[in-house]
Amino acid sequence: MDILISMIPATLLVAAPIIVAALGGMICERSGIVNIALEGIMLVGAFAGATACYFLESHAVLGPYAGWISLVIGIIAGILFSLLLAVSTINFKADHTIAGTAINLLSVGLSVYMCQIIFGQQRSQSFMTGLNKMKDVPIFGDLFANIYPTIFIALILVVASYYVVFKTGFGLRLRSCGENPQASASMGINVYKTRYMGVLLSGGFAGLAGAMMVLTNGVQFTATSIHGVGFIAIAAVIFGKWNPFGILGAGIFFGLSSAIGIYASMIPVLNLLPPEFFACIPYVLTIVALVLFSNKTVGPKAAGQIYDVGQR
Amino acid sequence: MKINKRLVVSLISIALGILVGVLILAISGKDVVALFNGLLKGSIGYDIVNGGINLRYFGEFLVSAMPIILTGLAVGFAYRCGMFNIGCEGQVIMGSLASCMVAILVPMPNIVAPIVCILAGGFAGAMWAFVPGILKAKFNISEVVTGIMLNYTALYGANYFLKALPGSTTQRTVEIAANATLGNDFFKAMTNNSRLHFGFIVVIIAVFAYWFIMEKTTFGYSLRATGFNKNAAEYAGIKVNKNIVISIMISGFLAGLAGAIILQGTFGYGRMMVAPENYGFDGIAVALVGGCNAIGTLFAGLLFALLKVTQPLLQTSGIPREIGDIISSSIVFFVAIQYVIEKALLKYKSYKGGKS
Incomplete structure (x- = not known):
């Protein structure tokens, strides 16, 4: 039982960035653009967050809030970097997967290059604290002592994005662009603008997720700061059936499987399984989920297709 | 005509990618000339600044070109049939694994050993690619x-x-049997102790086979027809679903070969990896810049390998090595937005036509 309780912080720590990035991926796909570049945008967000944190921490006034400001910087960096995806897929009619792959490749080169320019090495300098755990929040006391606030950001964003995507006019327009952009255009919806919003929102989410990850998980930015979480987020979008609450469940489940991987050696029965087994779980289950969902239409219909105004 | 247009787009993308690199270097106040010196030294081993030729660089350049030409062919093969094999990375890893396991566990006579191990790698890659293929075809x-x-x-x-192989540490396996490696003392002596190995024979066979299957056989034609228009191909009596599975399996086979020659040639032992090594990506x-044809892929593979092997040289001459990554990824980005390049070309042509 003690092990189970001690696994909760680890689960939530891993789950939070997966959920946030997956929400971004979901919004993007709802608008009709497939975002393979989540991983790359997260990496840039992580770079921006870690760099900002390092420089802000020593600041006299802003120092105590450095972690939070760095998250915002991560969001801004993510939005700016996702402009590349938006311009190439929406205006320049690039294949979404190819553009996303190019952006993923670019993210590694660009972020580490910047590190070399700013810090003179292939990683950032280490920051001191990053984001603090919930210890210091007076109301909750010990209950959340070992939990990072990132999971609460994720929860808020789950509810907010559910509301925006399914309960507002903007959400309806967003989803219509992902289902049938030509029909949306005929109803006077500006497909280009709506899809821009979708991609840039997902850039902000992914940038935030990247910054969250590096500020809770690490002490500095390196080229492997994200190590595939962006791709797990894509898995979470599918596993969560393109629905925010589904994504919340998928994210926590993937977080749990990673936590079990860490603690497995202490748990009977599970310690017979190799840690690699737990690392594989999110990926294998996503393939299984795809097979199970395959005869139902769950995802946005037009996601991944290049928008052609004249197409019928 | 069509190939010409592709070639022009690729060349423009390469030029633009290098331009991006040069601009970034210039903005960050680095020495641009050192970039080109590095590229020259990385390719043929000639150093303009200090003079002298070191063929070791040339050998290492070929060593890093071999696997990515193979993965380029792999991605291209599936792409021609309308499949985007982003799973190449995994197929390379499985190819390496299979070749490593066979090389360590199965003792074999001299000439047979390397060939069996390479084929084992290829088949493992093909089987790994079977999964996305069959899921695409069936579901x-x-x-x-x-x-x-x-x-x-x-x-x-x-x-x-x-890790489970006998004698493995948490970092690597034991050396594979000497007769299964592709290394060769003659090459070593010729290229000043580079790791140049017999893998290039595999690459040459693969390039030729790719060209022959794609351009000269009915099977290749039916693959291309599937890639152009699935419905029309189906209507013409081509078994689209079968083609999808077979094309991605051949693609996986090529990727698996890449994995095998990395293991048997470049390293000679299996390595536990913490992150993907991007051979697949x-x-x-390579496939996109090479226009998915055999010769184009060969040259694109050489170009990307050059950008890769130049990186450590750049680092020692004071340029951040990641400029190589930035250039190569920018090139892919420009190929991705070729719609714009084509449009600009058309405009340029009609502008010139209107003038005369």
Whole structure:
């Protein structure tokens, strides 16, 4: 039982960035653009967050809030970097997967290059604290002592994005662009603008997720700061059936499987399984989920297709 | 005509990519000339600044070109049939794993050993690619998502099996049997102790086979027809679903070969990896820039390998090595937005035509 309780912080720590990035991926796909570049945008967000944190921490006034400001910087960096995806897929009619792959490749080169320019090495300098755990929040006391606030950001964003995507006019327009952009255009919806919003929102989410990850998980930015979480987020979008609450469940489940991987050696029965087994779980289950969902239409219909105004 | 247009787009993308690199270097106040000196030294080993030729660089350049030409062919083969094999990465890993296991566990006579191990790698890659292929054919599931998931499954799964091999540490396996390696003392002597190995024979055969199957056989024609228009191909009596599975399996076979020659030639032992090494993603870049044809892919592979091997040289001459990554990824980005390049070309042509 003690092990189970001690696994909760680890689960939530891993789950939070997966959920946030997956929400971004979901919004993007709802608008009709497939975002393979989540991983790359997260990496840039992580770079921006870690760099900002390092420089802000020593600041006299802003120092105590450095972690939070760095998250915002991560969001801004993510939005700016996702402009590349938006311009190439929406205006320049690039294949979404190819553009996303190019952006993923670019993210590694660009972020580490910047590190070399700013810090003179292939990683950032280490920051001191990053984001603090919930210890210091007076109301909750010990209950959340070992939990990072990132999971609460994720929860808020789950509810907010559910509301925006399914309960507002903007959400309806967003989803219509992902289902049938030509029909949306005929109803006077500006497909280009709506899809821009979708991609840039997902850039902000992914940038935030990247910054969250590096500020809770690490002490500095390196080229492997994200190590595939962006791709797990894509898995979470599918596993969560393109629905925010589904994504919340998928994210926590993937977080749990990673936590079990860490603690497995202490748990009977599970310690017979190799840690690699737990690392594989999110990926294998996503393939299984795809097979199970395959005869139902769950995802946005037009996601991944290049928008052609004249197409019928 | 069509190939010409592709070639022009690729060349413009390469030029623009290098331009981006030069601009970034210039903005950050680095020495641009050192970049070109590095590229020259990385390719043929000639150093303008200090003079002298070191063929070791040339050897290493070929060593790093071989696997990415193969993964380029792999991605291209599936792409011609309308499949985007982003799962190449995983197929390379599985190819390495299979070749490593066979080389360590099965003692074999001299000439047979390297060939069997290479083929084992190829088959493992093909089997790994079978999964996205069959899921696409049977359930219409995107091969992109399956491929990405299988990449990481392969990464972690392979580590488990490599660790389980006799004598493995947590970092690497034991050296594979000497007669299964592709290394060669003659090459070593010729190129000042580079790791140049017999893998290039595999690459040459693969390039030729790719060209022959794609351009000269009915099978290749039916693959291309499937890629151009699935419905029309189906209507013409081509078994589209069968083609999808076979094309991605051949693609996986090529990727598996890449994995095998990396293991048997470049390293000679299996390595546990913490992150993907991007052979598969480099393959995507190579295939796209090479226009998915055999010769184009060969040259694109050489170009990307050059940008890769130049990186340490750049670092020692005071330029951040990541400029190589930035250039190569920018090139892919420009190929991705070729719609704009084509449009600009058309405008330029009509402008010139209107003038005369």
